[in-house]
Amino acid sequence: MKRVAIAPGDGIGPEVIPSALEILRYYHPEWEYIPVYLGYECWKRTGDALSDKTLETLRKADLILFGAITTPPDPKYHSVVLRIRKELDLYANLRPVFGEGFDILIVRENTEGLYSGIEWQEKDRACTLRVVSLEGSRRIARFASACAKRRRRHLTIGNKANVLKSDVYFLEICVEEAEKAGISIDKKYIDSLVLDVLQHPSRYDVIVTTNIFGDILSDAAAFLEGGLGMLPSANIGRHQALFEPVHGSAPDIAGKGIANPIAAIRCVSLLLKYVGEKPRALAVERAIQKTIADGIKTPDLGGTATTDDVGRAVLRNLQAE
Amino acid sequence: MKRVAIAPGDGIGPEVIPSALEILRYYHPEWEYIPVYLGYECWKRTGDALSDKTLETLRKADLILFGAITTPPDPKYHSVVLRIRKELDLYANLRPVFGEGFDILIVRENTEGLYSGIEWQEKDRACTLRVVSLEGSRRIARFASACAKRRRRHLTIGNKANVLKSDVYFLEICVEEAEKAGISIDKKYIDSLVLDVLQHPSRYDVIVTTNIFGDILSDAAAFLEGGLGMLPSANIGRHQALFEPVHGSAPDIAGKGIANPIAAIRCVSLLLKYVGEKPRALAVERAIQKTIADGIKTPDLGGTATTDDVGRAVLRNLQAE
Numbered sequence: 001m002k003r004v005a006i007a008p009g010d011g012i013g014p015e016v017i018p019s020a021l022e023i024l025r026y027y028h029p030e031w032e033y034i035p036v037y038l039g040y041e042c043w044k045r046t047g048d049a050l051s052d053k054t055l056e057t058l059r060k061a062d063l064i065l066f067g068a069i070t071t072p073p074d075p076k077y078h079s080v081v082l083r084i085r086k087e088l089d090l091y092a093n094l095r096p097v098f099g100e101g102f103d104i105l106i107v108r109e110n111t112e113g114l115y116s117g118i119e120w121q122e123k124d125r126a127c128t129l130r131v132v133s134l135e136g137s138r139r140i141a142r143f144a145s146a147c148a149k150r151r152r153r154h155l156t157i158g159n160k161a162n163v164l165k166s167d168v169y170f171l172e173i174c175v176e177e178a179e180k181a182g183i184s185i186d187k188k189y190i191d192s193l194v195l196d197v198l199q200h201p202s203r204y205d206v207i208v209t210t211n212i213f214g215d216i217l218s219d220a221a222a223f224l225e226g227g228l229g230m231l232p233s234a235n236i237g238r239h240q241a242l243f244e245p246v247h248g249s250a251p252d253i254a255g256k257g258i259a260n261p262i263a264a265i266r267c268v269s270l271l272l273k274y275v276g277e278k279p280r281a282l283a284v285e286r287a288i289q290k291t292i293a294d295g296i297k298t299p300d301l302g303g304t305a306t307t308d309d310v311g312r313a314v315l316r317n318l319q320a321e
Numbered sequence: 322m323k324r325v326a327i328a329p330g331d332g333i334g335p336e337v338i339p340s341a342l343e344i345l346r347y348y349h350p351e352w353e354y355i356p357v358y359l360g361y362e363c364w365k366r367t368g369d370a371l372s373d374k375t376l377e378t379l380r381k382a383d384l385i386l387f388g389a390i391t392t393p394p395d396p397k398y399h400s401v402v403l404r405i406r407k408e409l410d411l412y413a414n415l416r417p418v419f420g421e422g423f424d425i426l427i428v429r430e431n432t433e434g435l436y437s438g439i440e441w442q443e444k445d446r447a448c449t450l451r452v453v454s455l456e457g458s459r460r461i462a463r464f465a466s467a468c469a470k471r472r473r474r475h476l477t478i479g480n481k482a483n484v485l486k487s488d489v490y491f492l493e494i495c496v497e498e499a500e501k502a503g504i505s506i507d508k509k510y511i512d513s514l515v516l517d518v519l520q521h522p523s524r525y526d527v528i529v530t531t532n533i534f535g536d537i538l539s540d541a542a543a544f545l546e547g548g549l550g551m552l553p554s555a556n557i558g559r560h561q562a563l564f565e566p567v568h569g570s571a572p573d574i575a576g577k578g579i580a581n582p583i584a585a586i587r588c589v590s591l592l593l594k595y596v597g598e599k600p601r602a603l604a605v606e607r608a609i610q611k612t613i614a615d616g617i618k619t620p621d622l623g624g625t626a627t628t629d630d631v632g633r634a635v636l637r638n639l640q641a642e
């Protein structure tokens with residue numbers, strides 16, 4: 001029995017989440033699903049993008065299925081996603097990227113580094129503190145090592161230790177944890193790592209790195225899959241996890257019913273893997289592949305199907321397994 | 322009349338620099354060329370990778386032609402390139418990336434940001450200070466705007482202002498300077514910028530960004546040209562400039578005479594542009610293209626030519642113009 005918070009958010013979020021939710025309900029009709037209202041629209045209506053009450057609901061959830069948030073240009077607006085990551089201490093951000101001949105899992109530290117929030121302005125300069133803590137590094141290193149152990153037992157540590165002493169620190173801790181886990185490692189500077197992932201993706205298994213490097217690396221790696229449109233992500237904490245398609249709220253196509261729900265549905269696949277139901281996770285991925293192969297595709301993939309057409313086709317394929 | 326310091330460095334550096342130097346001497350036999358010894362080999366022999374005397378010579382040079390440096394695994398070894406950038410205050414790092422249908426100039430702030438060197442370790446965490454100064458931002462913004470003004474008059478400002486207040490600061494200064502220069506701008510978050518440059522390179526003209534973002538973005542953009550092997554870079558200061566191929570010292574192929582000298586020769590093209598000799602810079606680029614088209618290529622490009630073969634062919638093509 002799980003409590004699942006459903007937070008569609010803005011733009012195409014409320015259009016793609018229902019398709020994903022239907023797949024999840026198919027496997028788990030017995031779970032409790034709690035709708036949650038947050039984001040930019042919510043902010044415009046209530047003056048609060050993420051109320052304390054909503055945050056409390058999220059805190060009590062085992063799983064969170066998240067849509068997308070429109071970020072207003074207002075610099076005083078604080079990112080809802082960042083706030084949730086911090087408040088719920090969702091310390092591991094996972095971005096799987098796979099395709100013909102490669103299968104990479106990017107594990108990004110999700111709570112510190114340049115996202116410390118420790119910032120100040122002096123007379124004629126602005127400063128941000130990059131914080132790499134022992135505990136923060138150890139838990140992400142352990143997490144990534146454990147992932148690698150269940151996969152091809154190799155961990156690449158993305159770093160800039162040739163420039164940053166804080167990355168010498170990060171690197172040492174990662175090496176230690178990888179050794180304890182008995183997996184092989186290599187260390188790569190983040191600049192050449194980004195390029196090498198693009199040139200030789202098959203060389204990589206799990207990649208662990210600090211917060212902002214992971215942010216950039218994941219988007220670069222999305223190039224291998226043709227962009228952000230189809231990628232899911234997971235934000236994992238000690239007792240709970242949030243799943244979020246990588247694409248944004250896409251206001252330009254919102255309201256037309258043509259948004260591609262595949263990233264959101266893949267979030268369900270990640271979620272199922274997270275709760276230990278790997279065969280089901282794989283079944284969802286197969287059902288997606290079959291849907292695409294059958295030509296049931298939204299306009300972004302060159303098709304004419306609607307969001308619901310794709311969602312229904314995936315579900316049908318699952319039922320037919 | 323110019324004073325040019327020639328610093329071949331390690332590995333393939335001393336193999337490719339002579340080819341580049343020959344092209345430069347062809348146009349400027351009257352300039353003064355001063356050989357300079359530095360790098361890892363130098364460190365092994367003299368205990369000093371960059372002596373005060375050498376640094377003084379570099380300081381007095383108008384132009385520096387730099388090869389490559391082998392970075393030893395020793396964490397106490399301080400990067401020669403970083404030290405030169407800082408000592409000579411070479412504040413703008415330029416990486417042109419161009420090919421079929423795109424022509425991008427990446428302008429990277431080269432002295433501050435996460436490269437501030439302000440770092441410390443506390444009991445259970447390591448910290449690095451990211452410093453974005455008014456002066457540092459203004460001069461790079463001005464420089465980039467001036468470049469854009471001579472090109473297609475568009476500037477993209479790579480930033481992470483949705484997370485970093487120091488980038489809100491950077492962004493504001495860049496916008497101000499671009500407005501003064503009368504060029505158009507757009508602002509892009511560095512994660513989506515890296516992806517978009519890969520997907521739509523033709524949309525970009527000049528891109529300005531802070532130090533480490535520029536470091537990563539340039540390597541990612543090198544994917545568009547098939548890797549780092551053929552790319553030159555410039556490090557520009559107030560009164561002098563250093564030119565450096567982007568590839569490293571490549572110890573694996575050093576000593577065989579087969580290193581590709583094209584990146585080094587392109588450094589000469591950049592150098593000529595820097596001193597205001599744009600037609601010659603373009604002639605060098607044409608001579609390179611013709612050499613490749615004639616099949617005179619080193620093994621990395623699938624050919625059988627030696628370093629010297631390629632160098633001589635480029636020179637011949639120049640002489641035949």
Ligand SMILES: CC(C)[C@H](C(=O)O)[C@@H](O)C(=O)O
Nearest residue numbers: 071079081082215483484512
């Ligand atoms: C929206 C932004 C704050 C966020 C981040 O930087 O983490 C996004 O880029 C991501 O990767 O989830």
Ligand SMILES: CC(C)[C@H](C(=O)O)[C@@H](O)C(=O)O
Nearest residue numbers: 162163191392400402403536
């Ligand atoms: C070698 C390293 C210190 C350097 C940097 O980070 O600037 C390199 O990556 C570069 O881009 O010139």
